[in-house]
Amino acid sequence: MFNTFKTKTEVAGSEVHRFGTKSKALDFIVEFMKKEGIADAPGFYAVWADCSFLKGVDAKALANKIPGLKFEVTRQLAKDCRIGITQMDWGIAETGTLVQDATAVEQRLASALSWIHIALVATDKILADMPSVMTKIHPNQCGYIAMISSPSKTADIERVLAIGVHGPERLVIICVDELGGMN
Amino acid sequence: MKKEFDKSITRALKNENLAGILDRWNYPAMRAKAYEEIDFEELRTKIADIKGRAAGHLDELAEKFKKAAEARGAKVFRANSPAAVKDYIASLCRGKGIKKIVKSKSMASEEIHLNKHLAKLGIQSDETDLGEWIVQLAHQTPSHMVMPALHLTKEEISELFSQETGKRESSDIQKLVKVARREIREKFFEADMGMSGANIAIAETGTLVICTNEGNARLVSTLPKTHVVIVGLEKLVENYTDAAPILAALPRSATSQLITSYVSFITGVTPNDDGSMKDLHIILMDNKRTEMAGDPKFKEALQCIRCASCLNVCPVYRLVGGHVFGHIYTGGIGTILTAWFNELNKTEDIQGLCIGCGKCKEICPGKIDIPDLVLEIRRRLATENGLPFIQKSALSIINNRRLFHTMLRAASIAQKPFVKEGMIRHLPMFMSELAEHRSLPAIAAVPFRDLFKKIKQPKGRVRAAFFASCAIDFIFPQIGEAVIKVLNKAGIEIVFPEGQSCCGIPHWGSGAFDLAADAAARNIKTLLEDDVQYVVTACASCATALKKEYTHILKEEKRDSLIPDAEKLAAKTFLFSELVQKLIEEKRLIPKADLKSGTITYHDSCHAKRHCGVYKEPRAALASCGYELKEMFECDNCCGMGGSFTVKQPELSMCMLKRKVENIKNTGAECAGVECPGCLIQIGGGLDKMGSKIKVKHIAELLVDKFR
Ligand code: SF4
Ligand code: SF4
Numbered sequence: 001m002f003n004t005f006k007t008k009t010e011v012a013g014s015e016v017h018r019f020g021t022k023s024k025a026l027d028f029i030v031e032f033m034k035k036e037g038i039a040d041a042p043g044f045y046a047v048w049a050d051c052s053f054l055k056g057v058d059a060k061a062l063a064n065k066i067p068g069l070k071f072e073v074t075r076q077l078a079k080d081c082r083i084g085i086t087q088m089d090w091g092i093a094e095t096g097t098l099v100q101d102a103t104a105v106e107q108r109l110a111s112a113l114s115w116i117h118i119a120l121v122a123t124d125k126i127l128a129d130m131p132s133v134m135t136k137i138h139p140n141q142c143g144y145i146a147m148i149s150s151p152s153k154t155a156d157i158e159r160v161l162a163i164g165v166h167g168p169e170r171l172v173i174i175c176v177d178e179l180g181g182m183n
Numbered sequence: 184m185k186k187e188f189d190k191s192i193t194r195a196l197k198n199e200n201l202a203g204i205l206d207r208w209n210y211p212a213m214r215a216k217a218y219e220e221i222d223f224e225e226l227r228t229k230i231a232d233i234k235g236r237a238a239g240h241l242d243e244l245a246e247k248f249k250k251a252a253e254a255r256g257a258k259v260f261r262a263n264s265p266a267a268v269k270d271y272i273a274s275l276c277r278g279k280g281i282k283k284i285v286k287s288k289s290m291a292s293e294e295i296h297l298n299k300h301l302a303k304l305g306i307q308s309d310e311t312d313l314g315e316w317i318v319q320l321a322h323q324t325p326s327h328m329v330m331p332a333l334h335l336t337k338e339e340i341s342e343l344f345s346q347e348t349g350k351r352e353s354s355d356i357q358k359l360v361k362v363a364r365r366e367i368r369e370k371f372f373e374a375d376m377g378m379s380g381a382n383i384a385i386a387e388t389g390t391l392v393i394c395t396n397e398g399n400a401r402l403v404s405t406l407p408k409t410h411v412v413i414v415g416l417e418k419l420v421e422n423y424t425d426a427a428p429i430l431a432a433l434p435r436s437a438t439s440q441l442i443t444s445y446v447s448f449i450t451g452v453t454p455n456d457d458g459s460m461k462d463l464h465i466i467l468m469d470n471k472r473t474e475m476a477g478d479p480k481f482k483e484a485l486q487c488i489r490c491a492s493c494l495n496v497c498p499v500y501r502l503v504g505g506h507v508f509g510h511i512y513t514g515g516i517g518t519i520l521t522a523w524f525n526e527l528n529k530t531e532d533i534q535g536l537c538i539g540c541g542k543c544k545e546i547c548p549g550k551i552d553i554p555d556l557v558l559e560i561r562r563r564l565a566t567e568n569g570l571p572f573i574q575k576s577a578l579s580i581i582n583n584r585r586l587f588h589t590m591l592r593a594a595s596i597a598q599k600p601f602v603k604e605g606m607i608r609h610l611p612m613f614m615s616e617l618a619e620h621r622s623l624p625a626i627a628a629v630p631f632r633d634l635f636k637k638i639k640q641p642k643g644r645v646r647a648a649f650f651a652s653c654a655i656d657f658i659f660p661q662i663g664e665a666v667i668k669v670l671n672k673a674g675i676e677i678v679f680p681e682g683q684s685c686c687g688i689p690h691w692g693s694g695a696f697d698l699a700a701d702a703a704a705r706n707i708k709t710l711l712e713d714d715v716q717y718v719v720t721a722c723a724s725c726a727t728a729l730k731k732e733y734t735h736i737l738k739e740e741k742r743d744s745l746i747p748d749a750e751k752l753a754a755k756t757f758l759f760s761e762l763v764q765k766l767i768e769e770k771r772l773i774p775k776a777d778l779k780s781g782t783i784t785y786h787d788s789c790h791a792k793r794h795c796g797v798y799k800e801p802r803a804a805l806a807s808c809g810y811e812l813k814e815m816f817e818c819d820n821c822c823g824m825g826g827s828f829t830v831k832q833p834e835l836s837m838c839m840l841k842r843k844v845e846n847i848k849n850t851g852a853e854c855a856g857v858e859c860p861g862c863l864i865q866i867g868g869g870l871d872k873m874g875s876k877i878k879v880k881h882i883a884e885l886l887v888d889k890f891r
Contacts, residue, residue, distance in 0.1 A: 008441065075406070075456040079372065094220075095442040102447075105405060105456050112401045130427045139388040139423060143255065144404075145448035152398040153444055154360060156314035156330055157337055159208045162360040165313055166367065167398025167445070 001093045001126045002175065008096025012150035013163065014171040018123065021178045022053065028174065029118065033066050033083060036116065040067040042080035047073045049110040051087030053120050053179065073106035084114030084168070088148070090133045091126035091175075095149060098173065099133050102146035111148065117168040119148065122179035188507070188532040195503040196834055204333060210495040213439035214546070221431065223548075229428045231486050231550035237386075237419050238476045238485035244386040244419040245467050252389030255451020257463040259389075265295035268466055272297070272411060275464065276306055279409065281375040284308035285367075287393070287400040288315055289380030290328060290489060291413040291468050293511045294524060308378065309370050311399040313363050320347055326505030326513060328491040329437045334504050367399075377403035378411045382433060382488070383426050384418045384467070390450040391465065392426050394433065394443040401445055408455050409462040416472040417485040429488055432548035436490035471523045480559050484519050486549035493543035493553055498821050499536050502838050508533050515543050515553040522560050527567070534560045535832065538825035538839075539692060541793035561694030624658045624864055631660035635679045638667060643676030648715045650706070650729065650756075652722030653685050654860030662860070665883035666721050666759055672890040673771040675717070682709035686728035691736060692826050700740035703733040707748050718752065721759040721883050723791035723859040724826075729756040730795055758791060760801035760858055760882050767807050773891045778809025780889070784852040785812060786843070786866060786879075787819035788859035801858055801882050808889040813850040817842075824865035840869040847877060855879040 006016045019025040038046045046069045048054070054071075063069050070077050078084065086107050088098035098119050102108050111117045127133050137145055152167030163169050237244055249259040262268045275281070284301065286292065286308055298319065301308045310316040314331035318324065320343040325331030332340070341354035344362050352362050379400050383392035391412055393400045404410050420426065426448075434440040452461045475481050494500045494514035505513030510529065512520040515537050522530045537557040544552050631651050647670060655663050667677045687702030706729070710718050720726050733749040757765070766772040785802060792798045798819065802812060823829060823839025843866060847855050855870075855877060857863050867879045 012441070012444075075372075097442055097446075103453050105454050108401060108405045109456060112398055112405060130430060131424065134424055134427060139385070139390040139448055139450040142448075143450050143453040145450075146401070147442070147446035147448075148444065149442045149446075150396075150444045152396070154313045154397050155438065156312070156317065156332055157335075157340055157356045157359060159204050159330070159333070160337075160356045162357050165360055165364055165397040165399070166311065166371075166402055 001128065002123055004093040005091055005096055005126045008093065009149070009171075009173055010096075012096050013153070014096070014150055014173055016173045016175065018175040019177070022057075022176055025053075025120070025174050025176045026057065029085070030062075030066065032118070032172070033069065036082060038066055038068045038083060043082065044068050045070055045077055045081040046083035046085065047071075047077050047081045047110045047114070048085040049073050049087075049106045050104070051120065053087050053176070073110050075109060078109035078113040081110075081114050083116045083118060084110035084112075085118040085120070086111045087120040089121075089125065090136060091121050092128075092130055092133055092147075093126055094129040097130075097147050097149040099137060100146045100148070101137060101142040101144070103143040108144070108146065111146070112167050114168050115164070116170045116172060117148075117151075118172045118174060120174050120176060120179075123175040123177045126175070191507045191509075192503055192832070192834060195507050196838055198334070198504070205495065205501050208495075210439065210492075214436065214492065214495075217435040217439040217441060221435070226428055226432055227548045227550045230432055230488065230548055233420055233425045233428065234417075234486040234488070234549060235483070237421060238417070238482050240421075241416050241419065241473055241476050241485075244421060245416060247386040248384055248389055248419060248467065250389070251387065252451060252465055255389055256460065257389065257451050257465050259465045259467065261467045261469070263469045265468075265470055268295055268413060268468055269297065269300050271464075271466060272301070273304055275409075275411070276301075276304070276376070279375065279462075281409065282306060283370070283374045284376045284378050285370050285374040285403050285407065286310050286315070287377070287379040287395060287403040288312040288331075289378065289413050290511065291380050291415045292378065293325060294415075294470065295468075297413075309367070309374075311367050311371070311397075311403060312395070313360065313397060316363060316367065317343060320344070324506070324511055327494055328489055328512065328517075330491075334506065371402045371406045374407045376409040376411060377405075377407040378413070379403050381412055381414045381418055383420055383429055384414050384465075385421075385423055385426060386419055387422045388450055390423065390448050392430070393447045393449065394430070394445070396438070396440075396444045398445050401447060404447065404449060406456075408457075408459065409464070411464045411466065412449075413466045413468055415468050415470070417487065419467075433488050433490050436488075436492040436546070436548045475523050481519070481523065481556060483551050484516070484523075484556060486551055487516055487520075488549050490548055492546050492548070496542045496546055498540060498542065498823075498839055499538060499835060502835060503536070507536070515557055516551070518560065519553065519556045527560065527563060530560055531564060531568075534564065535828075536835070538789075538821055538823070538828045540789040540821035540825070542789075542820070545793060558692070558694065561692075562696050563694075565694035624867070626657055627660050629660065631656045631663040632679065632681065634660050635663070638664065640667065640671055640676050643671065643674045645673075645675045645717075646713075646715045647675050647677055647717040647719050647762075648680050648710055648713060649677045650683055650686070650710065650718055650720040650725055651679070652720065652725045652860055654864065655721060659860055659863065659881065662721055662881045662883050665881070665887040666719065668887050669763060669772070669883060669890060670719065673766045677719075678713055678715060680709040680713060682712075686722075686725040687736070688724045688728050688732070689826050691728075691732060696736060696739055699732075699736050700742055703728070703736055703749065704742065704745055707733065707745060707752050710752055711748055716755065717762060718756040719759055719762050720756065721858065721881065722861075723758060723788040723795060723797070724861060726756065726758040726797075727790040727794040729753065730758075758795055758797050758800075758858065760804055761795075761797045763886060764800035764804045767804060774807045774809070774889055775891050778889060780805075780809040780885075781811070781854065782813050782852040783810045783854050783856050783885070784815045784847055784850040785818060785856045786815070786822065786847070786862055788857060788862045789819075789821050789825075791858055792819045797858075801856065804886060805856060805882070808886055810885070813852040815846040815850045815852075815855075817846055820846075822862050822865045824861040826861065829865065836865075840865055844869045844873060844875070847879075848875060853877065854885070856882050856885050858882045
């Protein structure tokens with residue numbers, strides 16, 4: 001499942017990384033933020049929307065380590081951020097799609113306004129296709145189901161592909177086995 | 184009116200930008216790739232079923248949707264007319280003091296010219312979809328349902344952007360996109376209202392499904408505190424899971440993607456970033472959709488998922504683009520929607536743009552028979568307004584073949600001085616357009632029906648009736664002779680029923696179904712009179728009439744008593760190549776040994792390929808007879824003849840012909856084969872006019888003398 005998922009997302013222009021443990025994934029994210037020059041200034045923030053990945057993570061220490069990393073996602077911070085981090089609930093292998101209950105507005109602010117969207121997902125939450133995911137997530141429980149399959153793109157000018165129109169220019173997907181077993 | 188329309192076509196044909204963009208995109212190949220892992224027929228049957236069922240229960244589903252969405256805190260307004268939609272939005276804006284709106288794409292709002300109306304009220308509404316924004320800045324309407332600004336070049340767009348920003352913007356596409364991002368980003372934050380359409384509305388849950396690639400709908404639905412969604416009733420489906428097949432087809436068909444970058448399912452109100460709840464208004468717009476659902480024919484058009492793939496493959500759309508259609512919805516499906524959302528008479532001109540080639544029908548994920556519905560528009564216009572006198576009399580005359588030949592012959596004798604090597608190179612004045620880009624064949628001195636009596640045939644064990652098309656009867660009698668020679672080799676004796684007349688396809692294609700039914704009745708009677716085993720025709724259009732359309736036309740004209748005979752006739756009718764290949768397979772026809780017949784490229788006529796499903800047979804038969812096949816690009820694209828199309832839309836017809844001739848030349852084949860006299864006239868004339876050495880021949884001529 002993971003391999004199909006990876007192939008499809010990469011074809012669509014996303015980057016995929018897979019880690020066995022949460023701490024390995026966290027190391028990668030910290031390193032990534034440093035490389036991207038995250039700092040405590042407009043344009044350089046990273047916003048991290050609340051998610052189960054953060055359970056057991058010392059957010060305060062992390063924020064101290066990386067000035068500019070914010071765990072409170074406001075309209076203004078999201079507008080001025082470089083990176084937005086959210087955790088997605090499901091994956092769809094067939095189309096390389098991530099699916100999230102995005103009823104909480106912070107989830108949407110972080111993933112829609114950032115230049116780089118880092119999307120976390122438990123490897124074993126990647127299912128075969130859309131009908132399978134539809135049995136897991138239902139509008140009766142979620143006001144806003146968000147499906148994300150690539151960076152923001154357009155071909156509206158002369159059919160030429162351009163990345164990063166209104167949303168992120170990069171979608172970095174991080175699959176974590178430990179979040180939900182092996183797949 | 185008609186003059187203006189013709190001018191708009193001429194203008195569009197001069198704009199090569201559009202055709203170039205569609206060519207570079209190479210949509211058919213990309214689409215096929217996107218569908219690689221999918222059973223398209225199965226998928227579209229599912230969609231047609233879901234949407235068809237919904238169309239049968241629009242009112243019920245709308246009520247169900249309303250209840251479900253309201254239970255989740257949305258306000259749902261059912262609007263019958265464009266005016267009701269506009270009033271609702273105007274009063275909402277007034278009540279809330281709304282001055283700025285950001286919009287993501289909504290064809291429904293384009294349909295009712297909402298932006299113009301809002302501007303009059305002093306409300307600024309900015310499109311945020313890149314293509315829509317460009318079209319808005321250009322004060323134009325979208326030329327394509329999915330890619331609204333397809334007709335503009337990057338240079339033109341940079342000009343528009345420069346005017347907007349007051350700076351000189353580059354014409355680099357990547358940079359232009361960033362200019363749009365910067366300019367529009369602020370608008371999202373400033374707007375008091377977001378407005379969008381929806382791709383699907385799920386009745387069961389009151390959910391709106393919105394697809395975008397740019398991500399603008401996410402911002403439109405998230406940043407402003409009020410969100411208004413305008414949805415046409417045809418977007419309704421019953422259940423949550425009904426969305427899956429539509430979401431599988433829409434992006435694949437629209438942009439050859441597996442899925443759009445973003446798909447949002449919005450159900451009821453969600454929190455804003457200040458902790459308040461979204462003020463969500465959903466307008467379910469009817470605007471004639473219920474009326475359409477009540478029409479037994481046009482109900483089918485509600486199965487449309489607005490993917491626009493029918494535009495991408497349409498040979499006419501590819502040449503003229505969207506604006507000549509004059510209204511918001513473009514192409515064949517646009518003609519149908521305009522006939523309803525505006526009015527039937529508004530399509531008087533544009534319905535003539537469909538040549539009926541069937542390309543769109545093959546790939547429509549909603550399984551809509553677009554050419555058939557355009558034809559239905561033509562029929563209703565003909566019934567309502569009557570056919571022009573000249574057309575009506577012409578159609579009556581061709582129902583009497585002998586009279587038709589006499590008249591044609593008289594006309595062609597008048598053209599004697601212009602005939603050279605069997606081709607008319609120039610025509611006198613008023614008809615000159617006909618011969619401007621392709622030479623026309625001369626009318627034979629002796630029609631096939633008279634020639635036939637002199638042909639000596641060996642007695643055969645089996646008898647077949649030959650249905651000569653008008654063109655073979657009057658212009659290409661030698662094709663008829665070739666047919667007889669080949670079939671005689673299989674021990675088949677040919678009879679020629681004298682009572683046959685025009686097959687009726689021209690009448691049908693003009694919307695004169697009554698005359699077409701007369702033709703059907705006459706031909707069915709004649710062809711069944713003699714108890715032959717096969718009825719064979721060497722014209723793909725006649726084959727379409729005999730094999731497929733007679734039952735359909737008779738049903739339409741309520742002449743049901745003739746249908747059993749029509750079915751009997753259909754069952755024994757063969758297109759020449761189809762019968763030949765069958766006979767080869769049954770070893771009743773045996774090609775001579777070691778044939779080396781040279782290289783050939785084969786043009787599939789629309790009627791043979793898409794109506795009769797015959798395209799493998801001619802290739803197999805040619806290969807058995809020693810021809811080396813060199814396939815041309817777009818081998819099954821229409822040559823532009825289309826019966827009277829070439830007369831009514833000469834410019835378009837010639838552009839299509841040029842493309843066909845180029846594709847033929849590019850194969851380097853010595854010869855081109857066809858199985859439709861219409862294509863033969865068109866392509867033969869085009870090649871001749873261009874002074875090409877390549878000869879186009881009917882497959883009967885190619886196969887004659889090849890069998891033992
Ligand atoms: S008619 Fe068919 S192909 Fe055309 S837009 Fe509608 S669904 Fe797509
Ligand atoms: S039948 Fe051919 S000409 Fe008519 S709308 Fe479809 S693709 Fe275009």
